[in-house]
Amino acid sequence: MPNLDERMWSDSEVEVLARAVIRAPSVHNIQPWSLALPGMRAELTERADPSASEHDPAGRDRLISCGAALENLVLAVRALGWATEVELPPGRGPLVAVVRTSGREPPSGRELHAYAAISRRRSHHRPFAAIPVSSSMLAPVIGRLPRGVGCRVLHAGEKDVLAVLLDQSAETTQSRDGIRRELAEWACGVDDGLVRPGYDKVGLPWARLVPDVRTLARRSDAESILMFCTKEDDRAGRLKTGVAMQQSWLAAVDGGLAASVLTRLLHEEPVRERMAAELKLPGRPQLIMRLGYPDDHRPF
Ligand SMILES: Cc1cc2nc3c(=O)[nH]c(=O)nc-3n(C[C@H](O)[C@H](O)[C@H](O)COP(=O)(O)O)c2cc1C
Numbered sequence: 001m002p003n004l005d006e007r008m009w010s011d012s013e014v015e016v017l018a019r020a021v022i023r024a025p026s027v028h029n030i031q032p033w034s035l036a037l038p039g040m041r042a043e044l045t046e047r048a049d050p051s052a053s054e055h056d057p058a059g060r061d062r063l064i065s066c067g068a069a070l071e072n073l074v075l076a077v078r079a080l081g082w083a084t085e086v087e088l089p090p091g092r093g094p095l096v097a098v099v100r101t102s103g104r105e106p107p108s109g110r111e112l113h114a115y116a117a118i119s120r121r122r123s124h125h126r127p128f129a130a131i132p133v134s135s136s137m138l139a140p141v142i143g144r145l146p147r148g149v150g151c152r153v154l155h156a157g158e159k160d161v162l163a164v165l166l167d168q169s170a171e172t173t174q175s176r177d178g179i180r181r182e183l184a185e186w187a188c189g190v191d192d193g194l195v196r197p198g199y200d201k202v203g204l205p206w207a208r209l210v211p212d213v214r215t216l217a218r219r220s221d222a223e224s225i226l227m228f229c230t231k232e233d234d235r236a237g238r239l240k241t242g243v244a245m246q247q248s249w250l251a252a253v254d255g256g257l258a259a260s261v262l263t264r265l266l267h268e269e270p271v272r273e274r275m276a277a278e279l280k281l282p283g284r285p286q287l288i289m290r291l292g293y294p295d296d297h298r299p300f
Helices: 011-022 060-079 109-117 135-142 156-172 176-186 213-220 235-254 269-278
Strands: 033-036 041-046 082-087 095-104 149-153 195-199 205-209 224-230 258-262 284-292
Touching: 011 033, 011 060, 033 060, 041 060, 060 082, 060 095, 060 109, 060 235, 060 284, 109 235, 135 149, 135 224, 135 235, 149 235, 156 224, 156 269, 224 235, 235 258, 235 284, 269 284
Parallel strands: none
Antiparallel strands: 033 041, 041 095, 082 095, 149 224, 195 205, 224 284, 258 284
16 A cells, blocks of 8 residues: 555545535535545635625534534545544634544444435425434434533423523514524424414515424424534534534434424524523533434325
8 A cells, every 4th residue: 555645535535525525514505615635634624605694693603514514524534444533723714624544444334324324314394203212212313422512302391491492582683584484494384393384474484483382292202302512612612513413413314313403593692591591501502403203204
């Protein structure tokens, strides 16, 4: 085998890496990253994109998205049989991660399963089936998180609290109609106990959050809500949230589950603070994930 310092990625390896990165989820599907493959390294850089600054002024979702791309990239390098070393450069520069190869190492079964799930993962915008997600199904989904990231599975009473908080924040935020439309899309047009969809004056989808205890209780068994939190609300914390989100999402898909994520309302600082306090979260909330069995037989 040639010295690693002299070797470069082959054309087919480049294709595998690029395909994996392109399949990562990103806020509004903007894919705010670029990938460079010098020598046997892979460098992930955050692209400047001023158009997204209104929705995401702190760039939080962009970094979470880059974290998801990083997880796909690492899995692809591992699937190609290379050992990896990942560096997250500190500071505010555009370079977010460098993945180095350090010799040959076959991928584990878990890594191959996660890699295979990359192409099957998508945001689930359909109803969930009325099948409870058991704790043994959830264990691999939340069992392997990067250091500094926590994940809480909300119990029924906490989902109720979450619904109230989301509803209050949607009420008070200035872009209320936009947010309600976003919630309607997120909830895939189904009254699922967390949001109740309808249509606004001009016929666009609109949603009202329903802190309705009875409805929530009816639905709570079928759907799991995961809150991802970080100790530090900094660049590394956001990147690692993206890595954690993607690890969980791929493990869920591998187990036959489906998921969708929401961050928009967490951009409101008072909402985040109340959420952390009232749900007694182990850190700053970064992302909400809904998880369940897809119900492919139910119409929209
Ligand atoms: C950081 C982040 C935040 C997101 N926020 C939302 C959201 O608030 N509402 C929503 O419906 N989808 C949200 N998404 C999902 C993206 O819209 C989705 O990943 C993207 O459109 C690509 O579609 P796919 O997941 O089916 O591949 C988010 C995704 C990421 C990575």
